[in-house]
Amino acid sequence: DMETSACEGDVEQLQCEWKRVTNPTGPQPRPRHGHRAVAIKDLMVVFGGGNEGIVDELHVYNTATNQWFVPVTKGDIPPGCAAYGFVVDGTRILVFGGMVEYGKYSNELYELQASRWEWKRLKPRPPKHGAPPCPRLGHSFTLINNKVYLFGGLANDSDDLKNNIPRYLNDLYTLELRGNNSTAWDLPQTHGTSPPPRESHTGVAYTDKTTKKSRLVIYGGMSGCRLGDLWFLECDTMTWNKPAVKGIPPLPRSLHSATLIGHRMFVFGGWVPLVMDDVKVATHEKEWKCTNTLASLNLEKLCWEQLAVDTYENIPRPRAGHCAVGIHTRLYVWSGRDGYRKAWNNQVCCKDLWYLEVDVPAQPGRVQLVRASTQSL
Template sequence: MDGESTGQQQYSSSVGVDENGDVVYQRDSSVHTFGQDSHIIGINDGHIVNIVGSQQAQDAQYEVSDVQIRDDNLTKKVVLGPTVKWKKVVNSSGPSPRPRHGHRAVAIKDLIIVFGGGNEGIVDELHVYNTTTKQWFVPSVRGDVPSGCAAYGIVCNGTHIFIFGGMVEYGRYTNDLYELQASRWEWRKLRPRPPRSGCAGPSPRLGHSFSLASNQVCYIFGGLANGSSDPKQNKTIYLDDLFTLDIHGSSGLQWEQPVTYGTRPCARESHSAVIYETEARRQLFIYGGMNGCRLGDLWVLDLDTMTWDNPLIGGVVPIPRSLHTANLIGHRMYIYGGWVVKVSENLPRARAGHCSAVVNNRIYIWSGRDGYRKAWNNQVCCKDMWYLETSVPGIPSRVQLVRASVAGLEVRITRSFKCCFVLNFYS
């Protein structure tokens, strides 16, 4: 995934427009046609190119529903075409969970297991969705069922699910570790020993990352802690610590706090983390998050040398964000959603069918069909007028229009800085 050779296959790609006006993306011998309403970002002869068909109205900024991918040291905004396309799940059955946030999910074969989170209070509910039958079901759990929690970490190893930390109520966080044996839906509270170095294990936290490598070692990074003993007096502390846990250790569970090298990421919470492995290396990728402001940096920890790196990234870099998700498929990391900083409140809404005209160095637009709103089967039209200042306003001309009516015109003629004249025209 970085610029160095990893022994993986190298690809060449190009984009363009064919004779029918369709956007075409070619990767080696594979060719994809996206249609005239497509928008694609790709590489031609080592250069980033942006091909746009006859798109519908859009804002000139990222929405939080965008999807970004990072592939071979290049970040690109995903083109939703025939091979990469959102599809809404419809006609699902069973007791679906209530809408919520702060929950987490893992997959075991065709099953998606969702736990915790909440909206009006944090819940300890466990729901399972079968992607083959499109059915939700609520398994009957037993054992040491954890309290409801949100913004915790979760990993899955076979049929064993591990959750760590999270928020159990406002201002009160936990550092408990639980295991769910999904083959019999049984919870078990785990009590790892503290690190051999003598330091304490990970403190109670939320918004941390919890990642599992193929060598059965879990990695916890960052998060948010409460520096006050009183949950009602929440004192925010952003964390930058790293802990490991070998879940199949021969001597039982024990936290470790490894020594790392190089410049490490700044403290953060609500970031994303994925582990990328090849025959040559094993890496932990940390992206984005929050530490008082949204972050958009990417960090890589080589898990063999425990060395941090902040690689130089090309392509279309996503807007800094937190509370997003990141998933690894093959050699690509897909980033979706999250909170982003609004670029500007002072922007016209997306629209189509509007009018525009140029006055001096300003482009004026007025009305048009609203790109977001629709009333029944009727288009909603915008009522506002905007202008785009394309350069620094110049000095006013000597003749300026003051007032116009059906009866006449009133103009101002500036002769010098010391005097001016007003000339009225009447019919």
């Protein structure tokens, strides 16, 4: 009983507030979708994505000075890519896969050393048993301790770039990062039921404070229809499980972002099924819209929490394929596509930068409530 009420009965709603970043200085990156971002200290490093053409530019936003800049990179500069995997380990950034050309997916691995802004193409050792991962996009690529977990994505089984034969994946690879800068793929043996194939889902690393155990959290994605299921991979035993989560789950979605801040996974945006208000009209499974809803999964209490988003100011427009990073107590979100909206056949992308302040001081309302009840006593 106590447990079921843990979420609903929680008087304390998490307070959040959206703020639009106005007038950043420096060269503004072109609006796009399918790009990714990682955070290094105060910096948000954005790469790739596309709209009307895949982007190969690297942009960095300094959250402390509100400034964009374009570092001069050297080394094996990779081609642009979209819907790829992007992780950071200290100042070492890894780029894996994604769409590199219309209909053409990659399985190449690049490293960007952010301290020198130097790119390097890596050739990881293939797994002992089995082939290295196939070219793909929309996979999750998550760093947990010294391993990157590659899960799922979408492969193209056609040789003809114009003729797409999609195949949803649910394979799991790990990429071990070794001390001497070498890397190796592994196809680990897993236990339990694997999540069904999907792409454009999210993967988040979470380490439990008390047990010190790490897990990979897979959420949502697309497999022909948008998914809303949640899966854990316990990294010590390599066991998949589908946790029982309390609270009200958000709508199934893909091309959203999921970002860990503290012990909460913040899910923002993406494509969600179009829900008709009229009950008589059955929800068409193949109709979707972009959303600007925000959800928070409390990974300590295993429940979807109620959020009190301060709508005092505006909130970001619905979008999908945006990027999001957590920097200190803030969730930064930049660009993404504006639904299927097109202006003269050109996909419209949002050009705005927002942050969500997660750690808002508690409202005095609760205190007043307490006081009121004391007075009535």
